[in-house]
Amino acid sequence: MQPLFRTLLLLFISLKLSAQDHVFLETESFTDKGGWVIDQQSFVVMGSSYLMAHGMGRPVKDATTTILFPKKGKYRVWVRTKDWAPFPKGPGKFQVVLNGKPLNQVFGESGSDVWKWYPGGEIEVQNEQMSVALHDLTGFNGRCDAILFTNSPTFIPPDKLDAMTAFRKQQLKLTDAPTQANNFDLVVIGGGIAGTCAAISASRMGLKVALIQDRPVLGGNNSSEIRVHLMGDVDKNHYPKLGRIVREMDNGDPGNGNPDAKEYGDARKTAIVKGERNISLFLNTHVYKVEKNGDKIVAVVGRDIATNKETRFTGTFFSDCTGDGTIGELAGAEFRMGRESKAETGESLAADKADNFTLGTSNLWASLERDTVSSFPETPWAIQFSDEYHIDDSKADWQWETGFGNFNTITDAEKIRDHNLRAIYGNWSYLKKNKAAKYAKRELAWVAYIGGKRESRRLMGDHVLTQMDIQEGKQYPDGTVTATWTIDLHFPDERNKKYFEGQEFFAGTKHIKVAPYTIPYRCLYSKNISNLFMAGRNISTTHVAFGSTRVMRTCGMMGEVVGFAAYLTKKYNTSPRGVYQEYLPELMAIIKDETPPGKP
Structure with missing residues (x-):
């Protein structure tokens, strides 16, 4: 909606409602x-x-x-x-x-x-x-x-x-100016592992940091709300300094979908962040608006997901760690979503034709054995299972996944989650009724209602990491984070596809092993928004390369690098690109732990 039309609509609604209570x-x-x-x-x-x-x-x-x-x-x-x-x-x-x-x-x-x-x-x-x-x-x-x-x-x-958005804003009186937060050196949006590590890294380099997260806990996919374990290695680095903050965030390996929420260390993650004197933490705050001046972001506006109170955050630099590339998209950053074609990238693993296919979203679940027999309601509204096809598991792992191009992982997030719930409840109802010898005393102990996303937007930087970069082990001068995960591109499980074509909810994969390789720093800042960093699964890669860079320990190390680079942008009053062009030796020296902070 155009700004003038939106203003007129708000005025019309306000006048129309003036005589009504x-x-x-x-x-x-x-x-x-x-x-x-x-x-x-x-x-x-x-x-x-x-x-x-x-x-x-x-x-x-x-x-x-x-x-x-x-x-x-x-x-x-x-x-x-x-x-x-x-x-x-x-x-x-x-x-x-x-x-x-x-x-x-x-x-x-x-x-x-x-x-x-x-x-x-x-x-x-x-x-x-x-x-x-x-x-x-x-x-x-x-x-x-x-x-x-x-x-x-x-x-x-x-x-x-x-019309509903205008009506909602008018009723909530959100047309007034939001509360102004203090100005920050770096505003990090997204409190997953990547964003949390970026905030801590920048804070320890002396920057004043805002960390904004749209949920009540930190950790993203590694939080108790989603419960995905951390993957990727931090002990095979070319630069051993990278990964130290990731290790602080690491709560061991509780596996995927562990029914014990404490195993994911929510409280410890929050305590670490709150212990940083340079970080202002804003939980439960969804950033939905970006203000720009030319090619720079000058502020973002977030709304409390419970109270609807709005806060405006101004900053010198911003880091999009949302996973979805939300801030980049709002700011007009160049991005890709879906698969590139072989002709475009030259990658042997790329699709024959470009399309909207993305890795899916998981809602994990777990059951526990109890002392007594329990029942579960009939679920005629759920996905229906049979003796011919059902999933005989007492808990979920990563394979419970919906997306695959059938749904847009951003705009269809609710549909995806609901499809996953229909699969979980339908399968569990079948098991309770038809596999009583095994499941009579088991009950659902936990089902994630927050989706664990894998892929959506990828923000484009000055370098786009490719399959060839990974498999050939190219060592660029700005190679920083060492990545170790396989090229892991999920697809619908063949048997699941046979029974639920177009509605698949169970995945398969082929792990293509890679030797440890480095991700160039140029993948960690936007090519056209001059003060925007990014870290996490939304960095500058092709779809194929993303299959290897997306795991959380690797993403956390990206955040650490962003913190170091943000320190240099402030020190020299330069841009993320300027760090690469003029101060790369100093960035690499910091990463190698050769230069004390504050000294060239």
Whole structure:
């Protein structure tokens, strides 16, 4: 939407609503979330977070809050929700309870998987204060974005995205200037292993750093929310200094999908960051806006995923460690997504034709043996399994993966996660019913509702790493991070594809071994946004090369290099490219641990 049109739309809505009383309630701002969880994974397409009842088939505790009405009288109720698995009606049923009395309408079973407003009837408000609760009926991921109370008998809240975004901002009063954070030398967006290591590295070099993460924990795919173990070696470096911060983040090897959340060291990661006097940590903050001056980013704006409070972060340099290349895309950085063709890259492993194929997203899960027999609900809305095809596992590993070009891993994040849930619940229901001798006393102990992404955008730098760079072991003058992981490009498992073609959720791979090789520093900054670094799975590579660079210990070392380079950009008032062109010997000396910080 053009800025002028958006402004006029906001003005029109404001004038239209001036004679009406609305009470707008974002569910993620509920005082007590109960057993509901905040899901912000689709913020980029919804403009908001929402609450979800993630009970793994057991109803969760009510989410509750209190609201104030401007005056007494009759109000119509609207509830923004969807039916996430309509076959023909899905399982995500819930009620809205006002002052202890549920509305007559049951939500989440409409048969439509589109987010929209549903009428909840009319209520009589006799006291200005009212309690509101979301009451889950199934434990199967019912979800609610917002609730609206209006005294207008004719007003219908908007469903179309642009109009809904404008309406939401007007109701939340987000048109005012956001809170201004202090100015920073380096603003790191993304608190996975790459971003956390970048922030720590820069901090220890004396820079003032903001670390912004859109979840309540650090670690990204290695957090307790996703539970992927760290891979890639840090002990085969050409430069042993690299990897020291990664080792601090490393909590051992709990494997993938370990049911014990503590094994992933969330608290320790946070404690390390909070112990850094030069880092300001901003958790639960989704950055959705970039401000530029020419080819430079001057600020980013983030919104708290629970309170919707907005904060503006100004900085000299920025590092996109979001995985999705979100900041780069917002800033207009050049990027690629999908597979290049053999003709374009000259890589033997490249696709014959360029396409949108990407590695998928995993939602891991685990079960535990209990003392007593348990049951699991029937799941007619889920993917259906049979004696001919089912997956006889008590926990997931990396293979539980959806994407593969059938879904866009960014804009279809909710669909991907929901497809994974339909596979997990459907398979588990089958095992409980048909493999009772093995699974009668096992129950689902944990299912990830946050997707663990592998591939999306790759931001282009001054060098694009290729298959040939990797397999020929090319040693460029700016070769920094030593990578060791195989070229690991996932594809749909053949048997899974046979039964669920176009809807695959289980992966296979072929590991192509490589000798340790170095990733050029030129892959770690944008070619056309002059003050943007990047670290993680969104660096400048081809799709084939990405298959090797994407693992987290390797990504963490990229973050360490970004911290060192950011120090030099400040020291010499130069750019990330300027470090390569003019100060590369000093960067390499720091990486080799030959030069004390602050000395040329």
